[in-house]
Amino acid sequence: MIRNSILLILVAGVGIILWQELSVFQSPEKLNDVAGYYAKNGHAETGDANIVTSVVVTYRGFDTLGEVTILFITATIIGFLLKGKQAKEAWKRPDSEFLITASQVLIPVIFLVGVYIFVNGHLTPGGGFQGGAVIASANILWLSALKNSKINHNLLEFAESFSGFGFVLLGVLGIFMAGGFLDNKIFSLGTFGTLFSAGAIPVIYSLIGLKVGSELSKIVIDLNQTQEDAE
Amino acid sequence: MIYSIIIIIMALIMLVMAFVAIMHKNLYVAVIASGIISLFASVIYVILAAPDVAITEAAIGSALTVVIFFYVLNKIRRTNDTK
Numbered sequence: 096m097i098r099n100s101i102l103l104i105l106v107a108g109v110g111i112i113l114w115q116e117l118s119v120f121q122s123p124e125k126l127n128d129v130a131g132y133y134a135k136n137g138h139a140e141t142g143d144a145n146i147v148t149s150v151v152v153t154y155r156g157f158d159t160l161g162e163v164t165i166l167f168i169t170a171t172i173i174g175f176l177l178k179g180k181q182a183k184e185a186w187k188r189p190d191s192e193f194l195i196t197a198s199q200v201l202i203p204v205i206f207l208v209g210v211y212i213f214v215n216g217h218l219t220p221g222g223g224f225q226g227g228a229v230i231a232s233a234n235i236l237w238l239s240a241l242k243n244s245k246i247n248h249n250l251l252e253f254a255e256s257f258s259g260f261g262f263v264l265l266g267v268l269g270i271f272m273a274g275g276f277l278d279n280k281i282f283s284l285g286t287f288g289t290l291f292s293a294g295a296i297p298v299i300y301s302l303i304g305l306k307v308g309s310e311l312s313k314i315v316i317d318l319n320q321t322q323e324d325a326e
Numbered sequence: 327m328i329y330s331i332i333i334i335i336m337a338l339i340m341l342v343m344a345f346v347a348i349m350h351k352n353l354y355v356a357v358i359a360s361g362i363i364s365l366f367a368s369v370i371y372v373i374l375a376a377p378d379v380a381i382t383e384a385a386i387g388s389a390l391t392v393v394i395f396f397y398v399l400n401k402i403r404r405t406n407d408t409k
Contacts, residue, residue, distance in 0.1 A: 228390060
C-alpha cells in the first residue's frame with residue numbers, strides 16, 4: 096500500500112513536470128544551426144539524396160561505428176553465455192503445411208526487401224540498420240517454420256567479420272584519400288539520385304546492413320538452439 | 327486535423343497496452359502488448375514524417391524484441407520447472 100502510493104506520487108510528479116514543459120513548448124520556426132547546415136549543404140557535400148543517411152554515415156559516421164561495435168559486443172556476449180548449452184534433443188515439432196509452404200515463398204522475398212532497403216539507403220528511407228533488422232526477421236521465420244533446414248554458421252560469421260573489417264577499412268581509406276575518417280569522397284560522387292552515387296555511402300551502408308543482419312540473426316539462432324520442446 | 331485524431335486514438339491504444347503490459351498476470355500477453363505498442367508507434371512515426379525510424383521500430387520493436395522475449399521466457403520457465 097505504502098509502496099503503491101509512493102509510486103503514484105512519483106508518476107504524478109513526472110506528469111506535472113512534463114505538463115509544465117508542454118505548456119510552454121513552441122515548435123521552432125527554423126532549424127537550429129547544425130541541422131540547418133546539414134539541410135543546406137548536405138546534398139552538395141555528400142551527393143546524397145537522403146539527408147538522414149548522409150548524417151548517419153558521413154557526418155556522424157564515428158557514432159555509427161560505435162553503435163555497430165555495441166551490437167557486435169552484445170551478440171558476442173550472448174553467444175558466449177549460451178555456449179555449450181545446446182538442447183539435448185532438437186526442438187522439432189512438426190508445423191502446419193500452410194506455414195511451411197507460405198514461408199518458403201515469403202522468406203526469399205523478405206530477404207530481398209532487406210537487401211533493397213540497405214542498398215538504396217542513400218536514395219530512399221531506411222538503410223543498414225533497418226535492412227539488417229528485416230533480414231534478421233526473415234531468419235526468425237526461417238528458424239520457426241523450416242526446422243529441418245540448417246543455417247550455415249560459417250557463412251554468417253564470415254559475413255559479419257568481412258563487413259566489419261570492410262567498414263573500418265573504408266573509413267581508414269578516407270583519411271588517406273579524402274578529408275578524414277569515413278569521408279565518402281574516396282569514390283566519385285556520381286550523378287545525384289542514381290544508385291551508383293554519393294561516393295562510399297552505399298558501400299558503407301551495405302556493409303553495415305550485412306553486419307547488423309548477421310549479428311541479429313546470430314543472436315536469434317543462438318537463442319533458438321538452446322530451446323527445448325515444450326510439451 | 328484527421329491526422330491529429332488518428333494520432334490521439336493510437337496514443338490512447340498505446341497507453342492501454344502499456345497498462346496491460348505492466349498489469350497482466352500472463353507474461354506472454356504482456357510481451358505481445360508491448361509489441362503492439364511498437365507497432366502503433368511505427369505508424370505514428372510514418373504520420374510524423376520519419377519513415378527511417380518507422381522501419382526500425384516496426385522491424386526491431388514489434389518483431390525481433392517480441393521473438394527474443396518469447397525465446398527467453400520459454401527458457402526461464404523451463405529452468406524453473408526442472409528445479
